[in-house]
Amino acid sequence: MNPWYERVPAPALLADIVLVVHGLIVLFVLGGLLLTLIGGWRGWHWVHNSTFRLTQLAVVTVVLVQSLRGRYCPLTYWEVDLRRAAGQDGFDVSFIEYWVSNLIYYDAPAWVFTLGYTLFFLLLLLSWYWLPPRILQRWKSLQLGNKP
Template sequence: MTPWYERVPAPALLADIVLVVHGLIVLFVLGGLLLTLVGGWRGWHWVRNSTFRLTQLAVVAVVLVQSLRGRYCPLTYWEVDLRRAAGQDGFDVSFIEYWVSNLIYYDAPAWVFTVGYSVFFCCMLLSWYWFPPRLLQRKRYKDK
């Protein structure tokens, strides 16, 4: 029997990896904001970590700017290119692609996503006001 890694074309495997990473980034951003809000109200100190918060904000800013330009997330384009290189089409999908795609991709008009990304970005900015990261918080208190 041929080992699994010899049966999977390299571009298809890379596309699956990109899809999983994409899903994890979505989970990081959505879960991170939820944990920031809950943790801020409960007094968890780690939610004020400036590296964590800046990374989240940067990811959402990139997605929002891409959406306002009428484009998808760069990871989506990368995955599609890898799938095409593997000779895959919409029905030739792996288990990982099927389930992760069903969790993070929805069929809706582009404006719905742009509005959603904008609202989410505003929520992130509000979280910065309500629970400022440590670096910004120290600076704010030094000014007083």
């Protein structure tokens, strides 16, 4: 009997990897904002980390712009293309795909997702006002003529 990895077509395995990465990015964005807000309230210094905050903003911006254009996240298209290359369709899914899909995909009209992405983006921008990243703190300091 062949091991499992010899029975799974390479595109199907890659599609599962894309799906898991997609789920981790969703967790990073949602959990990151939640922890940023909690951390701001608790006085945690890491919530001002510019790299973390800029990465989060970039990801949410891409998703929002795609949604406003009537398109899905690029990872969704990549995964679908890989599944098609593996000969998979609707119900022919792997264990990983089934569980991660149930966590991040919901059956709702497109406008619901666009509204949700927009509200989340606005909340993310408000977090930049309430808890500015260090890069904004430095910029404000320079604007006021102070040394960083």
